[in-house]
Amino acid sequence: MAAGTLDRLFRPNKPIPRQIELWTGITVAASVFGLWCLFTYGGIVSGDFLPAPGEVWAAFVSTLSDGTLLKHTRVSLYEIYLGFVLSSIIAVPLGIFMGGFRIVAAAIEPVVNFMRYLPVTALIPLLILWVGIGLEQKIAVIFLGTFFQQIVLIADVSGRVHDDLYNVSYTLGASRWQVVTRVLLPATMPGVMDTLRVTMGWAWTFLVVAELVAASSGLGYMILQAMRGLHPATIFVGIFVIGFLGLVTDLAFKWAKNVLLPWTNIR
Amino acid sequence: MGQVHIDEVSLAFETRRAGRVVALEQLSLAVPEKQFAVIVGPSGCGKSSLLDLVAGLKETTAGQCRVDGKVVTSPGADRGMVFQSYSLFPWLTVRKNVEFGLSLNKVPPKERSERADHYIGSVGLLGFENAYPSQLSGGMKQRVAIARALANDPEVLLMDEPFGALDSQTRSLMQELLLGIWEKEQKTVLFVTHDIDEALFLGDVVYVMSARPGRIIDTIDVGLERPRHYDIITTPQFIEFKRRIMSSLHAEVEKAMNLN
Ligand SMILES: Nc1ncnc2c1ncn2[C@@H]1O[C@H](COP(=O)(O)OP(=O)(O)OP(=O)(O)O)[C@@H](O)[C@H]1O
Ligand SMILES: [Mg+2]
Numbered sequence: 218m219a220a221g222t223l224d225r226l227f228r229p230n231k232p233i234p235r236q237i238e239l240w241t242g243i244t245v246a247a248s249v250f251g252l253w254c255l256f257t258y259g260g261i262v263s264g265d266f267l268p269a270p271g272e273v274w275a276a277f278v279s280t281l282s283d284g285t286l287l288k289h290t291r292v293s294l295y296e297i298y299l300g301f302v303l304s305s306i307i308a309v310p311l312g313i314f315m316g317g318f319r320i321v322a323a324a325i326e327p328v329v330n331f332m333r334y335l336p337v338t339a340l341i342p343l344l345i346l347w348v349g350i351g352l353e354q355k356i357a358v359i360f361l362g363t364f365f366q367q368i369v370l371i372a373d374v375s376g377r378v379h380d381d382l383y384n385v386s387y388t389l390g391a392s393r394w395q396v397v398t399r400v401l402l403p404a405t406m407p408g409v410m411d412t413l414r415v416t417m418g419w420a421w422t423f424l425v426v427a428e429l430v431a432a433s434s435g436l437g438y439m440i441l442q443a444m445r446g447l448h449p450a451t452i453f454v455g456i457f458v459i460g461f462l463g464l465v466t467d468l469a470f471k472w473a474k475n476v477l478l479p480w481t482n483i484r
Numbered sequence: 485m486g487q488v489h490i491d492e493v494s495l496a497f498e499t500r501r502a503g504r505v506v507a508l509e510q511l512s513l514a515v516p517e518k519q520f521a522v523i524v525g526p527s528g529c530g531k532s533s534l535l536d537l538v539a540g541l542k543e544t545t546a547g548q549c550r551v552d553g554k555v556v557t558s559p560g561a562d563r564g565m566v567f568q569s570y571s572l573f574p575w576l577t578v579r580k581n582v583e584f585g586l587s588l589n590k591v592p593p594k595e596r597s598e599r600a601d602h603y604i605g606s607v608g609l610l611g612f613e614n615a616y617p618s619q620l621s622g623g624m625k626q627r628v629a630i631a632r633a634l635a636n637d638p639e640v641l642l643m644d645e646p647f648g649a650l651d652s653q654t655r656s657l658m659q660e661l662l663l664g665i666w667e668k669e670q671k672t673v674l675f676v677t678h679d680i681d682e683a684l685f686l687g688d689v690v691y692v693m694s695a696r697p698g699r700i701i702d703t704i705d706v707g708l709e710r711p712r713h714y715d716i717i718t719t720p721q722f723i724e725f726k727r728r729i730m731s732s733l734h735a736e737v738e739k740a741m742n743l744n
Binding site for chain 2: 400483
């Protein structure tokens with residue numbers, strides 16, 4: 218019986234019991250935390266190199282109480298959401314049309330593919346020259362980093378909408394425009410949601426890169442300052458906050474998909 | 485209403501690799517209204533293409549299709565189509581799928597749901613109105629596709645191997661269901677299949693197509709009594725028809741194999 222259970226857990230693509238799923242995740246996370254405690258409290262690595270959980274907690278409490286953590290977090294959140302939203306509201310429709318209409322693809326594909334392979338980090342010096350190191354620079358970095366990736370991923374999704382869906386709609390009397398609004402758009406929605414979720418993760422990367430290179434506030438800046446002041450615990454606070462915000466955003470996207478597109482989650 | 489004329493229709497594709505591929509060559513046939521016409525032919529002979537032409541989804545290279553005398557230039561709600569693949573909208577429930585055509589044409593919601601109810605009932609899916617396609621079996625999906633096409637009240641129903649992906653039991657149930665509905669609705673049907681039993685069981689007339697380029701090489705007036713029941717396939721007349729179609733198809737399938 219026990220062998221049977223174990224056997225059932227290692228079948229490709231098969232569901233496993235909810236309880237086991239949950240506890241596996243908790244166990245692994247707890248083990249990582251345990252190892253961290255072992256290395257720091259056990260004196261295996263120096264505190265300057267890897268701060269102990271207690272020190273990180275203390276740094277968290279102090280940056281929270283003096284308001285710096287909230288300030289930097291607010292700046293980063295503002296920058297990332299502005300950059301991400303700006304990018305998405307242009308990339309989503311453009312990507313859908315690029316995948317859906319060959320003529321749009323022909324027009325913008327060359328430019329998009331050129332830009333897509335330019336690492337945005339290579340553009341940062343130019344952007345600093347053009348717009349300085351303020352909010353505009355962060356928005357520009359996030360925008361350039363996510364926009365072209367989003368277009369390509371979304372075009373791929375809308376290009377995959379099956380011809381039969383269009384054909385059946387025409388034979389049901391749909392006009393060209395109705396085919397766009399009633400078939401192309403809804404058919405691409407799940408893929409669009411997934412793309413947004415994935416690119417949001419990248420946006421965080423670009424934001425922190427931009428803040429590390431040139432900024433006067435934000436979580437990346439806070440981390441850099443902590444490094445200069447030899448405060449590894451504060452670096453870890455910054456890292457944890459970024460990780461936590463990423464996790465929350467990811468969950469929000471998953472939740473939104475289930476609520477907005479219930480049909481994607483039915484078995 | 486619902487007469488289909490296919491007048492010396494040719495269809496050729498320009499391909500990069502194989503050059504000009506002639507799918508249909510000067511093919512003519514006439515389907516009177518309310519007839520159940522079936523087309524059988526070897527794979528790749530142009531059956532799907534022919535239906536696409538009548539539907540207006542493809543353009544002829546030469547010749548024309550007419551429905552009630554009107555030359556087909558574009559797709560329209562007067563010619564409903566059922567595809568082999570499950571072309572349901574996965575984001576819509578069964579009811580919304582069936583109502584899709586009606587909602588495009590701004591039919592008032594009350595009439596829309598009455599018609600949807602009626603056709604969901606006639607394909608035996610009452611109770612599944614709020615299910616999504618991913619929750620349905622293959623046979624159920626095709627029943628939704630049929631209900632969706634019928635709810636739009638087309639003059640002509642074009643069916644491209646609608647039961648091709650179903651297992652044989654489900655398939656014969658679906659054939660009987662379709663005949664039951666057709667006998668009530670009395671629509672012109674143009675039905676494509678490569679299954680000879682299916683063709684003879686369903687059709688008033690069966691057209692046999694040649695290998696590519698597709699032409700009509702035999703026409704069988706089935707004339708078996710209606711309503712039909714499945715044991716009809718063991719009657720001597722049925723078997724005789726079947727032998728006749730098989731022998732003309734056999735040569736064509738061989739040709740098709742050499743072609744492809
Ligand atoms: N877009 C296209 N470009 C080039 N050739 C095509 C195209 N569409 C179809 N053909 C060719 O036209 C011929 C007829 O295709 P069609 O799909 O109508 O055949 P079919 O009889 O429906 O075949 P099957 O029984 O396999 O469904 C085939 O030989 C196919 O290769
Ligand atoms: Mg076909």
